[in-house]
Amino acid sequence: MTDTAAEPLITSNDDDGEYERQVRYSEEVDDGDVDESALVSPGVFIWTLTLCAGISGLLFGYDTGVISSTLISINSDLSSRPLTTLDKSLITSATSFFALLASPLTGLLADAVGRKPAILAADLLFVLGAVWQAYATSVWAMIAGRSVVGAAVGSASFVVPLYISELSPSPFRGRLVTVSSLFITGGQVVAYLVGWAFSERGGGWRWMVGLGAVPAIAQFGMLFFMPETPRFLIQKGKVAEGKKVLTRVYGDGAGMDKLVTAVLRRVEKEILEEEDVAAPSTVKHEGSWKAKMTHIISNFHQLASVGPNRRALTIACMLQAFQQLCGFNSLMYFSATIFRLVGFHSPTLTSLSIAVTNFAFTLVAFWCIDRIGRRRILLLSVPVMVAGLALCAVAFSFIDLSGEEGASHLLVRAEGAEAEGSKVWPAIILLSMVIYVSSYAVGLGCVPWQQSELFPLSVRALGSALATSTNWFSNTIVGLTFLPMMEFLTPTGTFVVYAGVCVACWVTVWRIYPETAGLSLEDVGGLLREGFGVKESVGQFRGRRSER
Numbered sequence: 106m107t108d109t110a111a112e113p114l115i116t117s118n119d120d121d122g123e124y125e126r127q128v129r130y131s132e133e134v135d136d137g138d139v140d141e142s143a144l145v146s147p148g149v150f151i152w153t154l155t156l157c158a159g160i161s162g163l164l165f166g167y168d169t170g171v172i173s174s175t176l177i178s179i180n181s182d183l184s185s186r187p188l189t190t191l192d193k194s195l196i197t198s199a200t201s202f203f204a205l206l207a208s209p210l211t212g213l214l215a216d217a218v219g220r221k222p223a224i225l226a227a228d229l230l231f232v233l234g235a236v237w238q239a240y241a242t243s244v245w246a247m248i249a250g251r252s253v254v255g256a257a258v259g260s261a262s263f264v265v266p267l268y269i270s271e272l273s274p275s276p277f278r279g280r281l282v283t284v285s286s287l288f289i290t291g292g293q294v295v296a297y298l299v300g301w302a303f304s305e306r307g308g309g310w311r312w313m314v315g316l317g318a319v320p321a322i323a324q325f326g327m328l329f330f331m332p333e334t335p336r337f338l339i340q341k342g343k344v345a346e347g348k349k350v351l352t353r354v355y356g357d358g359a360g361m362d363k364l365v366t367a368v369l370r371r372v373e374k375e376i377l378e379e380e381d382v383a384a385p386s387t388v389k390h391e392g393s394w395k396a397k398m399t400h401i402i403s404n405f406h407q408l409a410s411v412g413p414n415r416r417a418l419t420i421a422c423m424l425q426a427f428q429q430l431c432g433f434n435s436l437m438y439f440s441a442t443i444f445r446l447v448g449f450h451s452p453t454l455t456s457l458s459i460a461v462t463n464f465a466f467t468l469v470a471f472w473c474i475d476r477i478g479r480r481r482i483l484l485l486s487v488p489v490m491v492a493g494l495a496l497c498a499v500a501f502s503f504i505d506l507s508g509e510e511g512a513s514h515l516l517v518r519a520e521g522a523e524a525e526g527s528k529v530w531p532a533i534i535l536l537s538m539v540i541y542v543s544s545y546a547v548g549l550g551c552v553p554w555q556q557s558e559l560f561p562l563s564v565r566a567l568g569s570a571l572a573t574s575t576n577w578f579s580n581t582i583v584g585l586t587f588l589p590m591m592e593f594l595t596p597t598g599t600f601v602v603y604a605g606v607c608v609a610c611w612v613t614v615w616r617i618y619p620e621t622a623g624l625s626l627e628d629v630g631g632l633l634r635e636g637f638g639v640k641e642s643v644g645q646f647r648g649r650r651s652e653r
């Protein structure tokens with residue numbers, strides 16, 4: 106390792122973000138020998154931070170999962186009348202729509218004031234939204250409450266993986282980011298259970314939605330003990346503080362001080378290299394509003410015009426779009442409806458099996474995401490999703506859904522009637538959905554949330570935020586189109602369409618998604634410098650695996 110005890114590359118001269126930079130890195134830094142692969146486990150400090158931050162994931166899962174039970178137990182409690190289909194659609198889609206709007210705004214906030222304040226802001230919104238919904242007396246008040254929760258979910262869903270990924274040592278980054286997916290899917294299971302527990306009580310839905318405030322308050326309290334990410338601190342010139350956090354992340358075992366200094370250098374080097382590319386006016390005088398606006402515009406410009414950034418954005422948005430367009434959340438929102446339609450007597454319990462399968466297989470992802478690699482997991486799991494969907498499509502074609510009203514009244518039928526006939530095909534539908542959900546949970550359910558690692562520091566928050574918006578945009582589309590598709594394309598046609606999306610996903614992943622497992626955040630950028638770096642990354646990954 107070269108001269109790790111030398112002066113810092115970026116020196117701070119005051120606390121308010123104005124700082125000088127010393128461009129002297131080229132000869133002194135050789136980061137090729139930063140070897141994090143010798144680290145054995147993440148350590149208590151990083152585990153504590155990951156678990157604290159993960160609470161936002163729990164809220165994300167809870168608030169998106171609880172809506173199906175809430176809708177069926179509201180009865181006439183809002184606006185003194187039963188909910189119409191339009192009310193239900195608006196209440197459901199308000200969340201994803203506001204999540205879509207909130208992500209880029211929080212991206213700017215996370216860039217300007219930090220990742221930690223962005224989590225804090227999301228907590229305040231979670232509490233406000235929960236209380237608002239719990240006291241709502243009209244449909245519009247409920248829609249407003251769901252919108253506030255949506256803004257919270259949108260912010261949290263992008264900032265938490267970003268926070269964890271910027272804190273994690275590279276060998277564990279995939280796993281630690283997947284912890285937030287575990288919290289999401291765990292939150293969905295809790296939401297189903299709470300929904301089931303309160304569904305028979307008068308006004309029980311107020312408890313369902315109001316309970317969401319509790320974890321948010323707890324996380325808000327814990328946040329004060331959580332640090333900002335070292336990468337953000339160093340970028341803002343707070344090098345000593347950043348180094349302190351890195352030291353706590355890596356621990357003070359033998360050789361760790363060298364490793365910490367080397368990681369610090371690598372981050373500094375990346376910042377300086379990026380600033381060489383950016384317009385000089387955006388680097389100096391960060392205090393004024395005009396400069397802030399120029400900085401934001403320059404970030405958008407950098408994201409769209411600099412080759413590696415554009416490629417990172419393409420991969421991240423494409424993965425997030427496929428995560429939703431493959432139709433998974435139509436099961437989350439409507440599985441009870443589907444199971445009742447095909448004749449299950451306890452549809453809520455059956456749909457709980459979907460949520461539990463999703464959670465259980467996210468645990469499998471947690472185990473294998475760094476070992477097997479992100480790309481390989483997707484290439485292996487997406488074909489299984491296709492098989493599950495194809496089986497589901499075939500099984501539906503053997504079930505007679507024509508009835509008196511015909512397939513055009515699926516929702517109404519689902520509430521009143523059941524399909525007649527053999528129990529075999531409904532069981533096959535359940536089996537096919539379990540196959541589909543388990544393969545989704547292992548791959549597409551969590552790999553796209555690794556998005557932050559694709560972007561260099563200067564555009565990481567903004568890039569991740571735009572990819573998260575793509576997720577919520579696609580989520581809204583699936584939410585709005587699922588029932589009409591079931592009606593006009595038939596259930597068989599609908600699941601065939603989702604299978605087609607999965608095939609497109611597989612081809613795209615195969616062509617453009619490089620293997621990023623085990624690479625440092627700063628090295629991923631190097632892969633995307635000339636192209637998508639797929640071949641090179643796969644070769645490097647094999648090399649790293651055989652060394653271990």
Ligand SMILES: O[C@H]1[C@H](O)[C@@H](O)[C@H](O)[C@@H](O)[C@H]1O
Pocket residue numbers: 286289290293428434437463549550551554
């Ligand atoms: O990663 C999560 C997870 O897979 C959830 O189960 C799903 O509901 C979300 O939409 C997704 O973003």
